[in-house]
Amino acid sequence: MPQLFAQPYDLSATGFFFDSVETFDKAANALRNDFGGPVEEFEIQFIDGKDIDCELASAIGLTQANFATYFERCETWEDWEKTLVIIAVGECSYSFDADTTPDQYDIxxxxxxxxxxxxxxxxxxxxxxxxxxxxxxxxxxxxxxxxxxxxxxxxxxxxxxxxxxxx
The missing domain is CATH 1.10.10.1190 (Antirestriction protein ArdA, domain 3)
Incomplete structure (x- = not known):
């Protein structure tokens, strides 16, 4: 499973590494900024994993809103399916959402x-x-x-x- 980093937009808070939705939820819910307030918004960064998973993260524009879908696709899709989505979304301007399937693209x-x-x-x-x-x-x-x-x-x-x- 790829390792990601949640970088808070709140500069008075420290980010954290995670490799599952559960780990993210636990760390995000416990995170507080220097003033004791909750931290709600994060930039999600790819840190470590297979090259194809890194390219998939880049192609889909990995965000806090889609990282759960990204984790699921990394686990369930084969490399050829990831390649198809990388080309379709990253190069041909097709969209990516939770319902995306690799066979929907005409490529x-x-x-x-x-x-x-x-x-x-x-x-x-x-x-x-x-x-x-x-x-x-x-x-x-x-x-x-x-x-x-x-x-x-x-x-x-x-x-x-x-x-x-x-x-």
Whole structure:
């Protein structure tokens, strides 16, 4: 589970680390500022955890209002689902809320190193029809990759390279 930090907006109070909703609630309810008043508003910061969970926190704009949903998604979603949401919300301006599911986004994602590798994969898959093996050495994959860049974008998520297109 990721470790987060609750930084109070009240400068006379000291923040705390937490890794569950229960830990946050307990610490937040007990926290008082220098004048004895309760502290109610916090900036939530990602401190430690998997790279993909860090990128998910950044993409969704981790806040006091959504960290409980974030914890639940970190625990239940697989990495490919997190990657889809990171791209959809962080790059394509889709929204994220408690009802968000990764399959609601209309995005095509391919786990390839570059647009050129994607172009090669498409030719191998026959997207351009049957390109005979003796012609393939003469095929301009770089030009095809440049054409693909009109609709597709390269991205790195948690160290893995992808090509995606929002439909």
């Amino acid at each position: 095509d994602i391919y786990h390839v190193d570059s647009l050129r590798a994607f172009a090669e994969q498409l030719v191998d898959d026959g997207i351009l029809g049957d390109v005979p093996e003796n012609i393939r050495p003469y095929f301009d994959y770089d030009a095809f990759a440049r054409d693909l860049s009109i609709e597709y974008t390269e991205i790195t998520v948690a160290g893995d390279r992808y090509v995606y297109r929002a439909s």
